[in-house]
Amino acid sequence: MERTFLMVKPDGVQRNLIGSIVQRFEDKGYQLVAAKLMTIEQSLAETHYEEHKERPFYNELVSFITSGPVFAMVWEGEGAIAGAREMMGATNPQEASPGTIRGDFGQQVSKNIIHGSDSPESAAREIGLFFDEKELVSYDKSISEWL
Ligand code: RTP
Ligand code: MG
Secondary structure (H helix, E strand, O other): OEEEEEEEOHHHHHOOOHHHHHHHHHHHOOEEEEEEEEOOOHHHHHHHOHHHOOOOOHHHHHHHHOOOOEEEEEEEEOOHHHHHHHHHOOOOOOOOOOOOHHHHHOOEOOEOOEEEOOOHHHHHHHHHHHOOHHHOOOOOOOHHHHO
8 A cells, every 4th residue: 555745735725725625635545644734844844855955946845834734644545646646737737637636726836736746656655744753643443433
């Protein structure tokens, strides 16, 4: 079972999209492993976006992601890393298909609502940056018991 790190960015939190976004991943059948509302410190933002350090939008990116609370999550599921990226849509909401999160909710590349890990390596790295091992909750869903 694969785990991925997903995060509702400050624009998504401000626009009350946490619930809609969580709903999509639950509907897909992925399982929530961890979640928290938090404000990202400068140093964590710089580390998280290290790969973009030389890009012209790096400063804007770091300043945006630290500008207000984010909703950080770990989700688990078969093929969840690539699957969640598909559900997010293209980086630029102008190019993201309808039906995707960015396609349905976004307009600007710098305010594209959600972050998702792009590979198994970045998923492991980002989960470790944002969560302690003890915050990751593994459990079996025996749904019939509750119905
Ligand atoms: P993310 O890391 O947030 O999940 O997005 P991504 O993989 O689809 O895109 P990535 O290439 O990793 O870029 C990280 C974030 O930088 C912002 N960006 N701005 N102004 C620009 O041209 C530009 N290009 C990228 C986006 O907010 C993107 O999510
Ligand atoms: Mg990325």
